Amino acid sequence: MIDPQTDQMIIMIVAALAAMASFIGIALPLLNRTEKRDRYKDVISRKRKALFDQTKEQLERRGSVNLDKSLSARESLGLYYMVQQRFGKMGEDVRDEMLQSGIRDPKAPMYYLIARIVIPIILIAFTLLVMTQGQKEFAPAQIMLAVLLMGLIGFFLPKILMKNHRDKRQIDINLSFPDALDMMLICVQGGIGLEQTINRVADEIAEHSPTLAEELGILSAEMGMLNDRRTALQDFARRVGSGAARSFTGAMIQAEQYGTSVSSAMRVIADELRDMRMAEAERKAASLPPKLTVPMILFFLPALFIVILTPAFLAAGEAGYM
Numbered sequence: 001m002i003d004p005q006t007d008q009m010i011i012m013i014v015a016a017l018a019a020m021a022s023f024i025g026i027a028l029p030l031l032n033r034t035e036k037r038d039r040y041k042d043v044i045s046r047k048r049k050a051l052f053d054q055t056k057e058q059l060e061r062r063g064s065v066n067l068d069k070s071l072s073a074r075e076s077l078g079l080y081y082m083v084q085q086r087f088g089k090m091g092e093d094v095r096d097e098m099l100q101s102g103i104r105d106p107k108a109p110m111y112y113l114i115a116r117i118v119i120p121i122i123l124i125a126f127t128l129l130v131m132t133q134g135q136k137e138f139a140p141a142q143i144m145l146a147v148l149l150m151g152l153i154g155f156f157l158p159k160i161l162m163k164n165h166r167d168k169r170q171i172d173i174n175l176s177f178p179d180a181l182d183m184m185l186i187c188v189q190g191g192i193g194l195e196q197t198i199n200r201v202a203d204e205i206a207e208h209s210p211t212l213a214e215e216l217g218i219l220s221a222e223m224g225m226l227n228d229r230r231t232a233l234q235d236f237a238r239r240v241g242s243g244a245a246r247s248f249t250g251a252m253i254q255a256e257q258y259g260t261s262v263s264s265a266m267r268v269i270a271d272e273l274r275d276m277r278m279a280e281a282e283r284k285a286a287s288l289p290p291k292l293t294v295p296m297i298l299f300f301l302p303a304l305f306i307v308i309l310t311p312a313f314l315a316a317g318e319a320g321y322m
Contacts, residue, residue, distance in 0.1 A: 100241035101166040102211065112158060120154030169211050170242040176209035177244040178277060180216070181270035188263045194252070195223045215240050229256065244273050 094109040105111075127150045131138050138146075180201050187197040202216035215236065222232035230253055237249035251265040 096238060096241070097162060097166065099239045100169065101162050102169055102214075112162070115158045116155055119157060120151040123150040123154040126150075166241070170240070172209060172211045173215070173240060173242050174244045174273070174280075175277065176205060176212045177242075177248070178270050178273040180205055180209075180212060181248070181266050181273065185263055185266045185270065188266065194229075194262065195220055198223070215245075243276070247272065 094112055098104075098108045098112065124147050127146050128143070131143050131146060183201045183204060184197050187200055188194065192200070198216050199220040202213045202220060205216075206213040218239070219232060219236040222235060223229050226232050233249045233252050237245045247269050251269050252262070254260065255262045255265045
């Protein structure tokens with residue numbers, strides 16, 4: 001017989017667990033929203049501080065003239081172009097890929113290049129250790145093939161991981177950008193300036209699309225701190241790298257250059273991006289049946305044949321024994 005006190009204890013434990021689960025279910029989304037907004041504000045504040053420091057440093061360089069520098073202006077310019085000619089193209093490409101992946105650390109390209117060198121060496125050394133020190137003997141051709149394979153994997157692994165992360169960010173931005181443009185259109189038609197519009201929209205979408213909110217917040221900070229709005233828009237397109245960002249940047253630059261209506265350009269770009277999003281959804285829906293063919297053949301049809309044919313085989317076996 002179960003003790004009533006034990007029943008009460010079990011009920012209390014279950015009720016406490018249910019209350020805790022309810023609290024977590026209610027509080028966790030709020031905490032995630034707060035965390036996303038705090039991260040967005042932290043990124044924007046750090047960007048504003050970096051732009052302020054950069055502007056202050058440029059002003060100090062312009063105002064001060066020091067004749068005792070180790071490198072003159074001509075030598076510094078020559079050194080810059082020499083480095084730019086030898087390593088600039090690769091460094092700029094890696095830096096653009098890092099920015100499009102959301103990695104803004106200035107040292108990240110160096111770490112990335114070091115990783116593409118160190119990881120193959122580690123994998124090759126591990127492969128040689130396993131294949132030479134193991135009990136099973138391998139032919140030299142097998143060892144060379146394994147070493148070559150592991151070297152290629154280690155060399156391309158960082159690039160593949162970064163490309164996957166970049167593609168996910170661009171998909172997220174392309175999905176949210178048409179709705180953000182609609183909000184910008186409403187703000188611009190209400191008489192708000194472009195910089196304040198971008199900042200307001202970034203605050204509004206920080207909970208739903210933190211990736212796009214961060215990029216728009218950085219764009220707003222650059223437009224407020226830099227003198228050239230066109231440079232800020234071009235940096236935004238280069239930093240995001242998606243087709244939606246390039247279309248938006250081109251439309252805004254043309255509207256500013258030729259004096260056309262910004263709201264009309266935003267409306268056209270929003271409609272175009274929405275059509276592109278619908279076309280991408282239709283393309284994925286059309287490619288779904290061929291992708292399901294192989295899984296259905298491998299997993300669905302054998303189970304279906306077993307369910308249909310097993311009773312017939314069992315019935316035939318029983319009839320043979322009778």
